[in-house]
Amino acid sequence: MIRMTQAEDLARLAGLLADRTRATFCVALLDGRAWTANELAAEAGVAASTASEHLTKLLAGGLVVERRQGRHRYVQLADPRIGQLLEDLTSHAGPPKAIGLKQVTRNKALAQARTCYDHLAGRLGVAITDGLTERGFLSQDFAFTPNGLHWLETLGADPDRLRGTRRPLAKACLDWTERRSHLGGAAGAFLCTHFQDQGWIKRVGTSRAVRVTEPGHRALNDLLGIA
Template sequence: MDTVDELADLAALLADRTRAAFCVALLDGRAWTAGELAAHAGVAASTTSEHLGRLVAGGLLAERRQGRHRYVQLANQQVAQLIEDLLAHAKPAAPRSGLRAASASAAMARARTCYDHFAGRLGVGITDAMTAKGYLSRTDGFALTDTGFAWLTGPLGADGPRLRATRRPLSRPCLDWTERRTHLAGAAGAHVRQHFQAQDWVRRIGTTRAVQVTPTGATALRDLLGLDVADLG
């Protein structure tokens, strides 16, 4: 029964709305302070400390201290994948009311980060374009082709040996919870996101996970992948 108990304990950690809100917020890949998470979830600092303690003890979050500040983030990429997979399998929420809420939801669906890679219509669009270019093969699994590896280490400037040496999969499908289709994750997906943001092709919108493609980025997407940003809606 040990395995059953462990599963039940994990489910209990995520069954609380406040703890679930913390985990979803941390899908942006950044480290947050307890105060920032408290403000985000609209709960008291004392309540936040208790919830974070449980999430850290349960292995879902990792914490570090810098000076007087305590920062927390998702423990690893596997936890991020678990949260995103659960979101993808959850019952779709009813459309949010109000112009501001609807605009925020639309921005998240259009383009966002999923821990360390792109998601939403942008993530799915990049994945489809890479497949059309022959950079990704989805015929038997989900694999970066030799041509795709050359593209990643050429125009996108990835360190080939370092990519090969990483313990995480080079390419992995991640089920997108808004599009209900797969987007690119793994080391390749992380490098695409990192490179796009470093080149200022994509910028974060405020403090959310939503991102927007810059005019320079729109040109780059068209030149590199034949992807028209207008098609993302």
């Protein structure tokens, strides 16, 4: 019976998500960030030891990948396709009633513009990345050009200080609503906080979605040609 194993595989995969704590981990990881084990433990409200065991299972199941770095264990979703699958599942998982407009528009808002850890993702994130590339500020391999560094300075950034940390100045971060890379790294984080400080974008409620304000639309158009 070959089909038996198919059912078993399905059960095993589903079993990984069938636990409150592991599901909480996965939902958290949907933001695309790499989380540490302790952060996830706190998010789900369980002991570190418990979280460690769950992460080992998720890893063995291939849902997440890890990156050991010093005494930290960073974990993130293994593959954009896993993120897609999780989002499909959660969209079916909602309460049977009220499948309606709210969820859809909420998802649309997230796809439109959201934060990914500390920088901008979604359609807005890739639009910014495209704008930077078109203007010759960012090279194809996600490195800032001299012109790009100057542009950052005009916004009030100090490239040397941004580069002082371990963190790379610019980094490609994969986005699965767009299936393309957007700008992460120290520069991505700077732009996100700067845009917020200027009142160009506003967080929607407590979610990860953000909204571009009226002045924001004008500024982004002037700066990067984003309509």
